[in-house]
Amino acid sequence: MEFFNPVVISIAVMIVLCLFKFNVFLSIIVAAIVAGVFSGMSLSDTMTTLVGGMGGNAETALSYILLGALAVAVSKTGLASILAKKNISGS
Secondary structure (H helix, E strand, O other): OOOOOHHHHHHHHHHHHHHOOOOHHHHHHHHHHHHHHHOOOOHHHHHHHHHHHHHHOHHHHHHHHHHHHHHHHHHHHOHHHHHHHHHHHOO
């Protein structure tokens, strides 16, 4: 198994940045740049590939953002606690 694979290095960078509570979006960009550099791509090719890849997945990204917003809304309203208490009490 080769540990200098650009994908493995990129994932390691992403894990470290997330452990230090670095901004997720910036972590993705940094990890992508690291992967591009380690794979032998130029910085401009790396950024072109990154932007092209993100552009094609805009709908998926929006779905994840909306799902996250829904999770925050459920958490802030206490709806999960109310449903859990009702489920436990049997009513």
